Amino acid sequence: MSWSDAFLAATRSLGRRLGRAALTVLAVALAAALLSALLIISTSARTRVLDQLAKGGPLAGIQVAAAAPGPEALDTDSPRPGRARDLDQAAVRRIRRLPAVRSVVPLESTPILAEVPTTDVEPFRDTIAGINLREIRRLPITVIVGRTPTPGSRTEIAVTEGYLRRVGLQRSTATKALGTEVILGAPRIFPSDRNRPVFRGRWTRTVIVGVVAQQVLSAQFLGSDSMVADARAWTAASPPSRGLDLPTSRYAGLFVIANGLDQVGEVRAAVTKLGYSTSAPENLIETVRRYLRVVEIVLAGIGFIALAIAALGITNALLAAVRERRREIGVLKAIGARDRDVRRIFLIEAGITGLLGGMLGTVSGYFIARVLGSIVNGYLVDQDLPGVAIGLPVAVLAGGILGATLLAVLAGIIPAQRAARLPARQAMGDA
Amino acid sequence: MTRRMTRRTVVAAGLTALLVLAACSDGSVAPVAERAPGRREVYVAIGNGETAGNGVRNRIRDAWPQIVFRTDLPRATVLTNFGTNDASVESAFAEQLAPALALEPTIATVHLTEDTFLTRDPVGYERNLTRLVRQLQRGGRTEVVVGNLVPGDREPGLLACLPDPPPNGPECRLGPISDLNRQTARDEEFNQAIARVAKATGSRLVDLNAAFLRARAAGTEDALWAGNDFSPNVKGHQLMAREFGTAVRAALKSRA
Numbered sequence: 001m002s003w004s005d006a007f008l009a010a011t012r013s014l015g016r017r018l019g020r021a022a023l024t025v026l027a028v029a030l031a032a033a034l035l036s037a038l039l040i041i042s043t044s045a046r047t048r049v050l051d052q053l054a055k056g057g058p059l060a061g062i063q064v065a066a067a068a069p070g071p072e073a074l075d076t077d078s079p080r081p082g083r084a085r086d087l088d089q090a091a092v093r094r095i096r097r098l099p100a101v102r103s104v105v106p107l108e109s110t111p112i113l114a115e116v117p118t119t120d121v122e123p124f125r126d127t128i129a130g131i132n133l134r135e136i137r138r139l140p141i142t143v144i145v146g147r148t149p150t151p152g153s154r155t156e157i158a159v160t161e162g163y164l165r166r167v168g169l170q171r172s173t174a175t176k177a178l179g180t181e182v183i184l185g186a187p188r189i190f191p192s193d194r195n196r197p198v199f200r201g202r203w204t205r206t207v208i209v210g211v212v213a214q215q216v217l218s219a220q221f222l223g224s225d226s227m228v229a230d231a232r233a234w235t236a237a238s239p240p241s242r243g244l245d246l247p248t249s250r251y252a253g254l255f256v257i258a259n260g261l262d263q264v265g266e267v268r269a270a271v272t273k274l275g276y277s278t279s280a281p282e283n284l285i286e287t288v289r290r291y292l293r294v295v296e297i298v299l300a301g302i303g304f305i306a307l308a309i310a311a312l313g314i315t316n317a318l319l320a321a322v323r324e325r326r327r328e329i330g331v332l333k334a335i336g337a338r339d340r341d342v343r344r345i346f347l348i349e350a351g352i353t354g355l356l357g358g359m360l361g362t363v364s365g366y367f368i369a370r371v372l373g374s375i376v377n378g379y380l381v382d383q384d385l386p387g388v389a390i391g392l393p394v395a396v397l398a399g400g401i402l403g404a405t406l407l408a409v410l411a412g413i414i415p416a417q418r419a420a421r422l423p424a425r426q427a428m429g430d431a
Numbered sequence: 432m433t434r435r436m437t438r439r440t441v442v443a444a445g446l447t448a449l450l451v452l453a454a455c456s457d458g459s460v461a462p463v464a465e466r467a468p469g470r471r472e473v474y475v476a477i478g479n480g481e482t483a484g485n486g487v488r489n490r491i492r493d494a495w496p497q498i499v500f501r502t503d504l505p506r507a508t509v510l511t512n513f514g515t516n517d518a519s520v521e522s523a524f525a526e527q528l529a530p531a532l533a534l535e536p537t538i539a540t541v542h543l544t545e546d547t548f549l550t551r552d553p554v555g556y557e558r559n560l561t562r563l564v565r566q567l568q569r570g571g572r573t574e575v576v577v578g579n580l581v582p583g584d585r586e587p588g589l590l591a592c593l594p595d596p597p598p599n600g601p602e603c604r605l606g607p608i609s610d611l612n613r614q615t616a617r618d619e620e621f622n623q624a625i626a627r628v629a630k631a632t633g634s635r636l637v638d639l640n641a642a643f644l645r646a647r648a649a650g651t652e653d654a655l656w657a658g659n660d661f662s663p664n665v666k667g668h669q670l671m672a673r674e675f676g677t678a679v680r681a682a683l684k685s686r687a
Contacts (some may be wrong), residue, residue, distance in 0.1 A: 115491040203510040
């Protein structure tokens with residue numbers, strides 16, 4: 001008997017017992033769905049969180065302040081910085097050259113006066129933070145609505161929830177802020193012959209293109225580095241005065257990303273040695289990593305238990321089929337079928353059941369994971385944390401289908417073996 | 432039976448493949464292309480108290496240069512307002528011109544009206560204003576718009592200094608004015624000087640005087656003055672902004 005004949009016989013047999021076959025496929029599918037959903041969720045969490053930590057994602061970042069290290073320096077995740085110390089381009093270069101540093105994102109900030117013409121809000125003092133917006137993905141910033149400003153733009157800004165509250169909006173109504181104009185003025189003191197110094201504003205019209213969940217450098221406005229550099233240059237040209245809180249440092253801070261979580265401590269120590277205060281959630285993240293590993297083991301265990309139950313189901317269904325089809329097996333042997341032909345038919349039957357169940361289960365598992373992912377994302381964004389995107393890893397897709405098929409074939413070995421060893425006469429006689 | 436089974440299998444396999452493809456597709460939005468920054472206008476306002484926003488509570492919102500900035504210029508424009516209380520044309524030359532030129536402005540408004548009380552010298556005013564406007568023009572790289580004096584004969588602060596002031600008016604802070612017509616005639620001399628400066632320098636003249644007189648004819652002029660007795664209120668600033676804005680738009684259009 002050829003493979004194609006065996007395949008045809010197996011599909012005919014499944015077709016004749018369609019109800020049972022469907023239930024067996026469903027059992028495999030449920031188990032595969034459960035396992036693949038768990039794997040997708042844990043893989044996504046690993047990819048988006050742990051891998052970012054391990055390979056240098058935003059959460060593996062170290063914040064460097066424009067200040068000397070305080071006395072507790074590396075003892076805690078967020079030590080109190082020491083006296084102010086300028087962070088300039090030379091310092092950035094030195095930090096970039098440190099081993100195990102993947103990238104350095106400079107953060108600028110400058111004081112501004114803001115006026116919102118479309119509201120009754122009085123003009124208010126605040127700060128605008130500027131970064132190279134091409135590198136914004138490296139920072140732990142979540143966009144609630146809209147988008148981040150276009151890199152290099154001098155008219156687009158993003159605002160925080162603090163701004164929303166100021167203008168009487170909430171997160172649920174954040175879209176109302178999009179497209180509205182904010183007039184930003186960089187202050188500068190001019191010397192004057194008169195008794196008091198003269199303040200002049202450098203006014204720019206900006207439009208809100210997005211609302212972000214996190215504050216950068218305690219600023220309610222986020223813009224491009226070029227926009228902030230222009231404003232800062234204007235303000236910095238003021239003569240020394242007690243009347244204006246002038247930034248002395250070129251950069252208000254740096255966001256340094258280490259090659260991996262294991263290197264965060266090393267990089268922090270090196271930056272501290274260069275004379276700057278650092279903070280990084282390394283202890284916290286290591287604890288989270290340990291908990292996640294335990295959760296992964298538990299999830300995988302649950303999935304494998306489900307698959308084992310499904311495998312037992314397949315074995316049971318095929319054993320029942322062997323019992324029911326003794327006569328058919330006897331006829332097959334009587335017309336010349338060999339033991340291996342009968343074994344092949346039953347194994348193919350088990351394989352088809354596993355394949356269909358695996359395909360159905362893996363795809364269902366993905367959709368279950370997506371639904372769960374969107375619920376988790378809603379919670380994360382509510383907590384001002386970056387969301388986790390759910391993807392369909394190829395390994396899970398291939399592993400789910402192939403694994404279910406292989407498991408089904410393995411589960412079918414005993415029934416197939418039993419059917420193959422059934423003597424023709426006994427099979428015919430029992431029928 | 433077999434054919435039906437095969438068809439079912441094919442349909443099921445097709446549907447599964449479609450589901451897998453749909454699941455694998457990327458649903459993210461394509462990144463927005465970066466827009467090239469266009470030419471940037473740099474607007475400087477040279478002037479005295481009214482340019483600084485005297486007469487309105489929220490100067491950032493309601494001072495006339497801020498209104499022009501918001502409504503008549505492209506969004507990417509940068510504004511620096513050098514308006515200073517009690518600035519004569521000479522003090523503006525000394526204190527406002529240099530920092531304004533350092534910004535390499537593309538558009539400038541000039542509204543200096545205090546000389547009618549400070550120097551009372553239309554000849555010197557004309558000479559100094561011509562020098563200021565010419566330097567501001569930077570050989571044609573800056574479009575300059577010059578505004579003239581609004582009629583002062585309805586200013587509450589000025590009327591208070593007449594021998595027979597209106598009842599319930601403010602206190603006189605300028606010193607006695609014996610003849611209102613003489614003051615009006617002096618204002619007219621200054622306005623003629625401003626017109627000559629505009630003509631000589633090729634800058635645009637904003638006839639605020641005519642705009643306020645039109646309001647007078649319409650019976651709305653009194654509603655344009657602020658409680659500080661000398662300056663236009665929000666409505667007055669809006670009227671000034673409309674007049675300056677029209678000239679600014681025309682200047683930018685002619686340059687384009």
